[in-house]
Amino acid sequence: MALSANPSFLRAMLAERLALLLDDIERAAEEAGKYARQECANQLNQAVRRLWQAGGPTELADTLADAAAQFAGGAAVLPIEGGVATLESIRPSDYGGQATGSQTALDRAPALAAAIESREPVIAAAAESEVGETLARLAASAGDDRVAVFPVTSANGVAALVCAWGSVEAAAVELLAQAAGVEWQAPAATAAEPAAELVNIAPAEGSWDSLSGAEKQIHLRAQRFARVRVAQWRLRDGAAVRSGRARGDIYGELAAQIDEARTNFHDEFFAQCPSMLDYLHLEMVHTLANDDAQLLGKDYPGPLL
DSSP states (O other), X not given: OOBOOOHHHHHXXXXXXXXXXXXXXXXXTGGGOHHHHHHHHHHHHHHHXXXXXXXXXXXXXXXXXXXXXXXXXXXXXXXXXXXXXXXXXXXXXXXXXXXXXXXXXXXXXXXXXXXXXXXXXXXXXXXXXXXXXXXXXXXXXXXXXXXXXXXXXXXXXXXXXEEEESSOOHHXXXXXXXXXXXXXXXXXXXXXXOOOOSSOBOOSSSOGGGSOHHHHXXXXXXXXXXXXXXXXXXXXXXXXXXXXXXXXXXXXXXHHHHHHHHHHHXXXXXXXXXXXXXXXXXXXXXXXXXXXXXXXXTTOOOSOO
C-alpha cells in the first residue's frame, strides 16, 4: 500500500514552509521595526488559515485572490482545464472592467504555458502575445507592464495559476500558491482509494500496514525531514535550483547542502529502520527536478542504500 500523505500532514509541511518564509521576512525587515514585521507575519498566517478553511475550488479561488492581492497591486486566479485558463477571481474585482469567465488558450499565452511546464514562477511582459488578452488588459488597467505568474500545483499537476501585478511580494504569493495547491489536492487524499501524492512511495519491505507503529513514526519523520529540507533549498537557494535545473546539474549547484542532508538523513533514519527509503532523494527528484532524475546531474551520487 502506498504511503499517502493526508491533508493534515500536508498542512504541517506548509506550516514549516511558512515558518521559513517568515524567518526570511523578519531578517529582511529588521530595520523596518517590530510593528511592520508583526503585521506581515499576521497577514500571511491569516491568509494561509483562510485557504485551509476554504470549502471548495470556487471558494478557494476567491480566497486565494483575496490573499494574493494583499501582497500585490492586484491579483487573479485562473483554473486550468483542457489547455485553457479561465478567469475565476479578480482582486480588486473592478480591475479593467474585466468579467470573470473569460478564457485564455495556453497555446496563445506562452508565459502561462511556461509556468505550467516548469512549475516555477514566471515574470512576463504584460503583452497579449505573452499572457493573453485578459491578463494584459488587467495589468494595463493598473498601469503595470509586467505580470508575475505563480503555478498552483496539486496532486494531478498544475490546477490553476495565480497572476499578480503592481508591487508584488513574490515569496509571499508563491507560498500562498503552494498552500492553495495542498487544498486543491486534499479531496483526493481523503478519498476511499488513495490517489497520487507529492511523492508516492511504499516501504522497502512489505506494505505500510505491516510496519509497527514505531516504524511508521520513523517513516513519517523521515518524510518530514526530506520535505522541510528541500523546501528550505527552494526558498533560500531558489536561484541556484533554477540554474541547476536549466543546466541539468542541480547537484552541482547545491552539492554542499545535499551532501550534508544525505549524511544527516542516513545517520538519523537508515540506521534505525530496515524498511527505510531514501525520501530525501525522492523529494529532490519530485520537487527540485520536476520528476526528471537526470536533472540532478551526472555527479549526483544517487539514492542512499
